[in-house]
Amino acid sequence: MNNKDKPKKAFTDEEILDALKSYDRRRVHEALKYLWLDKELVNSVKNLLSYKGFDAETETDFWLNDALAEFDRQVKSGKYDTSQSGIKTYIVAIVWKSSASQRRTEKRRTEKNKLLTDSTNSVLRDATVDPEAEFMSQEKIEAIKKAISGLTPRCRKIITLKALHYKNEEIAEEMGYNNKDTVREAVGDCRRMLRTYLANHPALSKIINEK
């Protein structure tokens, strides 16, 4: 890791929240990296995963990255309540919840596969649909992927950069545009393209908007 990428100071919980709520992607980047490098947090996630029976050495990154991104989302949507727990505790709780959910899903799948394997009933054997809860979350992701597939690769990248709070100047530099006005137009065009696609596919919008 480059030294210039290392956070230069210790963050308090308040500073982390301020950074994540800001639309300054460098501050967001710095705060997330601070958490990502925090030994206490990483070890807590490792211990939790070991306790849950996961291979902590190989899977910590996956779960931690997912939890940090989810934490960022929850801060932005105002779901994180500072009075309930500290940031690190909250992130470990996200890992706890999502890993437990995966374990339950795996267990259900194993039991179901056993039932299907053991059963002589062809209807049961042919059934492949998972329980509704699992299906719904997957369905939402599939709908999002479907909506994104309606975009050109360039538009997808522009919208992703916008979602990461890149400034128009930064997007211009990243995408090779001449100036930020061109970026503004490009962003508007891409968003319009996405909305039009969704408006023309109301079923997708409905699934995506489901909580």
Add this chain to the structure above:
Amino acid sequence: MNHPYEFEDIEDYKNGNMSGPDRQAFEEELAKNEYLRQELEALSAEGEIMTYLRKEALIEEMSKWRREEEENGKKILVAGGNIIPFNIRRALAIAASLTLLLVAVYYFTRIADKPDFVEKPTELPSDSTLTTPENQSPPPIIDEKKEEVVMEDKKGEKQERESPPRKEQRPDYWVAAEARIDPMEKSLADRLMSPANPNDTSQNAQLKRWMMEKEYGKISSALANTTNPDYLYVKGIALFRLKNYREAADAFGSIPENVQRGFDAQWGRALALVALLPATCDELSDLLNGIENNEIQLHRKKVAPLKEAIEFSKTCPR
């Protein structure tokens, strides 16, 4: 279906930035225009999609951090350096050296210098040998290959007997001391109290039966207030067996030196103090010095167990 609103207008409505009359007009249009409703839904869905893309991008970003870390690690190795920073390497080297030093010190102080106290069973000389040096048994010779103790009898003939089962070797001093108390107890049962007649209700016979049945608690209770040197000796052994080493040492210590069991009592006290090492270092050293200076001890200087006890005292802090 067409409507007069731009995407920006829909966004203003969703974000609450539309003025009262405009808002009312928008909602009237919304009630009758299906496509406007779909566009409003699309706007909400767009927000969800942006969130999803952001999350995916952040996860990708963090994976990139890991890849960068690994690449930097490789670069350091390629450059001939070590992936472990120098200060950590230095700390590890110091820790390893200290560990080796501690192991070496432990070996020389606890293992190399210490005789194998536990595994060399010997019998304490019987009463007669205590008072008549001519009859005392020579020190035991350890035949380590056979793990047997070879004892020379009075005529110089070798007699072999099996050593007791090998006990777990551990630094607990009481294990060593307990191994020495066996012959004392046997000698006591044989000599002090003549044959245990089941019909004999005398205290001696009762004590002997308890001794044979290992009812040490009953013995120590029965002799709680005794001042008789012989009974104090029995009490000392019983307390020792109960691992009440402090009380055992006191019982042995209250036997006068000038009685028949005086020296045996000192020996019993020494063993009890050995069991309490290292807390009793000073007390034991004084006792052993006293025994060495004792005229009787001069006759017993070849008694190996006593020497071993003295050796044990070397483990005491200086």
